[in-house]
Amino acid sequence: MRHERTVAVPREVPEDYRKVEQLPSGLFRVSVSSVFSGQWVRALRKEGFLLLASAPLLPNGLLLSADLLIPPDLDEESIEFEVVEKSVLTGQPRQLDLIREAITAGRNATSAARLGNAGSAAEHWEECGDLWEKAGDSRRATLAFQLAQSTFYR
Structure with a gap:
């Protein structure tokens, strides 16, 4: 055109x-x-x-x-x-979309942990950490990765 x-x-x-x-x-x-x-x-x-x-x-x-x-x-x-x-x-998702996805992954992790599904909770915390890392929030990413490790070894 x-x-x-x-x-x-x-x-x-x-x-x-x-x-x-x-x-x-x-x-x-x-x-x-x-x-x-x-x-x-x-x-x-x-x-x-x-x-x-x-x-x-x-x-x-x-x-x-x-x-x-x-x-x-x-x-x-x-x-x-x-x-x-x-x-x-x-090419890359917007930061707001990454933050929303990270929050959703964190909610899914806490729900799985409350239901006693440690494996699923750890996977969701890993996903949450990856998303926070992509969004540029290393503090929240580190916390999510720590929660993934502590959930996995319970």
Whole structure:
């Protein structure tokens, strides 16, 4: 899908060039220089950093542009637009998701321990520790690993 040219630019576009246009019906067009080839734009609500939309940057004359459909009740001031590698969007889970999964694994571990299933509890504590480690919380990861060891040797 090609975008129509919307921005008059000099023959050489500065590397840090970036323009955000709010078009009708909740459509935003983000245009950047061609140094960002192969990357994507994602739109996050500034409050809570909720992912609203993402789109690949496509050639648009001397620029690359992405069109993102955002709920029409939001304006540009409430949205953060970021240019990111595709792996950021698809490769690794977000920290909030890791934290939620770690909490769930910890709850599953305590439930299994209360039911007397030490093996299952130890597995859930190991999973919990791995998730806290991926989320960057070494203190909670260490605690979960210690609980896995103590549960396993009971």
